[in-house]
Amino acid sequence: MKVIQPSPTAASLGVYGNNPVNYYNGTVGVTIPIYEIKMSNQVLPVKLDYFSSGVRVADNASWVGLGWSLSAGGVITKSVKGGDDLFGTSSSQVGYYNADKLPNKFDVLSNDFFNLSSYNQNYLNDFDQGWIDSEPDIFHYNFANYSGKFVLDKQINGSLVYKDQANNLKMQYLQQTDNWLVTDGLGYRYYFNTRERVQNFYKTIDGGDIPNDSQIGAFDNYVINGNPLITMSWYLSSIVTPTEEVISFTYQTEPLRQSMSLISKSEEEYDQEKLVAQTATMSGKFSAKYHRYTGSKQLIYDVYLKQINFSEGSIIFNTTNRDDIEYLGTDKPQKLSQIVIKDISGNVLKKYSFNYSYFLSNTSETILTNDYTNRRRLKLDAVVELASNDQSKPPYILDYYNADDLPYKYTKAIDHWGYYNGKSSNNTLLPTKIIPSVEKFWNGADRSANQVNTEAIKGMLSSITYPTGGKTKFNYELNEYHNLKGDDQYVLQPQTVMANSMIGKYSEAFDLAVIDTTIVTLKGTFKKKRRFNIHWRLCSFV
Structure with a gap:
């Protein structure tokens, strides 16, 4: 399944709808207020928000x-998810939104x-040929005082919107213009008419x-100029x-x-192996096995907020170049x-004014042409804050954990959730x-979460010093999960096998699932046709 994500700046706003800040999920919000735009009976805040969910290896920074x-x-x-819901109305390729109704599951099953x-x-x-998209995309929204996902x-079912939380928002997708109109319970209308679009490129390799x-x-x-443009983000154009x-908003x-x-x-x-009862027999290579790699990369047509105009004035947003994201052409x-x-x-x-530097990665990964940004x-x-005469006031000062020791963006030392786990041998x-049910074991990467807090907090906010001179320090601890079920309750333990051959002893060490009383037999042939058999019994249970 292909997954295409929005730009880092758009995603940084959407993350609040996906992970609301509260003490239940162990996150705390940090806010730096900038300004408040007053409307008839509402206030539109302009502010910086920090989300303390940790730094995933593949995270690119937003424009702040x-x-x-x-x-x-x-x-x-x-x-x-899979295909773009809103793309394609022809019979050759149809997105989820424009596709016909799904077949009745009782008829199919x-x-x-x-x-x-x-x-x-x-x-x-x-569907099997990929001409029909059968999975709905996930939309995230964050505007005014509303955030969430849906x-x-x-369209054939009435273009209904299913939100993750109950609220009074009425969301309408305007297909003719590829825009959104949202109306809240007070009658405020929010027009999302500025689109940020991407081109998606993919590659598949077998065995490398x-x-x-x-x-x-x-x-x-x-x-060149042939890939369709996919709208990934709709920015608020007017209220x-x-x-x-x-x-x-301009x-x-x-x-x-x-x-x-x-x-x-x-x-x-994929591999195939013949299994008989409690005995696994392997002769040479498996009869069928291959390893497939799939990758996708997006070219993003960047959109930057330039100005907000309202009845009492305006807010202007100025930008400068950055050096941590790859780009095409000459404009950074x-x-x-x-x-x-x-x-x-x-x-x-x-x-x-906003002062920046860069988090750096100390890594021995192979030097590549794009490593300066990676x-x-x-x-x-x-x-x-500067007064109207450009006189500086005391700043907000931000410090972070291990700012010069973040992981390489392409490291494979990641856990199941995408966070760095320090397993550099992956x-x-x-x-x-x-x-265990079929006594099958794949020796792959260690994707377990790192239990050492110093790895997990790299790049996270450690303290904020306020213009008043006060200071807040942040201490983090790891999330935990328990009550494992099924295969997840088993662990690996190293095992060493000794076997006699005609010319001496043969030793092999490897990881094996330790399960309840299992007999395993390996059969093989040396290059010089000397045969060996290995037979052992495991009687321990974890």
Whole structure:
């Protein structure tokens, strides 16, 4: 299944809908207020938010730094699952939104394929060929005082919106213009008309990993000006109050800036083995085995908030170049450098400047052509308020844990959730897998979570010093989970096997699932045709 994510800046806003800040899930929100835009009976805050969920290895920083997001308007983002829901209306390729109704599951499950109706046969065949998208995408929203996520049902079912929480928002997808209109319970209308779009490129290799510095020209579906543009984010363009007061948002799309995402990778391994009762017999290689690598990379047509106009004045957002994200062409991706707040007459009321450096990765990974960006993540160091005469006030000062020792963006030393676990010997993404029920074991990567807190907190906010001189320090501890079921309750233990041969002894050490009283027999042949047999019994249970 292909998964396409929005740009880092859009994703930083969407994360709040996916992971609300509260003490139940162990996260705490840090906010730096900038300004409040007053409407008839609501307030639109402009502020910086920090989300303390940790740093995933594949996280790129937003335009205000790793872990931070600027709340100034809003966005609806989309995570593509399989195919783009909103793309394709022809018979050759149809997104989930425009596709026909799914076949009745009782008809499908109670009959074999050839006894199904011709409609069901055609539908399942088109799905199998990838011509019909059968899984809905996940949408995230964050604007004003609302955040959450939802899925959009098929048009043939009435374009219903299923939200993860009850609220009074009415969400309408306007297919003709590819925009959104959201109306809240007070009658405020939110128009999301500014689109950030991407082109998706993918590559599949059997038996060899995809190089981390692969450029889009090396991907399977690379066609200049030929790949369809997928809308991944819709930014808030205007708010219209019940009294018809308008707040408008202007975005910078020129000059055209095209940033590149990291390569998102997945692996599949298939093998076949004959198993008889409690005995596993292996002769040479398995009769069928292959290892497949799949990767995707997105070319993002960047969108940056430039100005907000409202009845009492305006807010201007200025940017400068950044050096931690790959890009295409000559114009670099941008970071927010300054916010200027003006009154209705254009007089400057105050400014905010943003000071940055970079988180760095100390790694022995292979040097690649794009390693300059792969070893850097944008780091927000301070936020400084300036008066109308440019006189600086005391700043917000931000410190982080292990800022010069973050993991390499493409390391395979990650746990099941994508966080760094320090297992640098991993050379695959596939985890070690044990299936005791059939006595099957795959020796793969150690994807377990690291129990040492110093690895998990790298790059996280350690303290904030306020303009008043006060200071808050942050201590973190790991999440825990218990009550493992099924195969997950088994652990690996190293085992060594000794066998006699005609010329001496043969020793082999490897990991094996320790399960209840299992007899295993290995048979093989040396290159010089000397045969050996190994036979042992395991009688321990974990």
